[in-house]
């Protein structure tokens with residue numbers, strides 16, 4: 007087996023595993039990045055979203071072999087407990103979650119949106135989160151949190 011090299015949260019990594027292994031398993035089981043969650047394993051729920059070259063993608067359906075040379079960002083790459091990303095701060099401020107299991111995937115999808123559209127409309131936010139399921143039904147607070155994060159970022163937070 008040849009190692010597969012790529013970047014995770016700004017650091018170069020090289021992983022030796024079967025090329026068909028889902029990126030989600032590599033992140034969680036080989037690299038210890040357990041912030042990205044397993045939900046359905048069938049590209050249906052969005053729990054496992056990561057950024058791949060800046061685009062939100064479901065890591066449960068992405069084979070290791072397809073990420074060679076790519077830049078991956080997981081929820082751990084956004085902020086820290088001491089210095090949360092404005093999106094994370096906005097989700098805290100809006101209390102936008104109950105169990106929280108869906109939130110890493112939702113925040114990653116929202117990050118991809120705000121990176122390409124700093125002032126999305128409520129409709130655009132809902133559309134960007136269409137691939138993310140929240141089983142607790144926190145949708146209204148989640149939408150409010152993304153709007154709040156967009157405002158914070160436009161005001162220069164997190165720079």
Ligand code: FES
Nearest residue numbers: 045046047052066
């Ligand atoms: S775990 Fe990947 S979409 Fe559900």
Ligand code: FES
Nearest residue numbers: 104106140141142
């Ligand atoms: S907060 Fe529980 S699944 Fe979304």
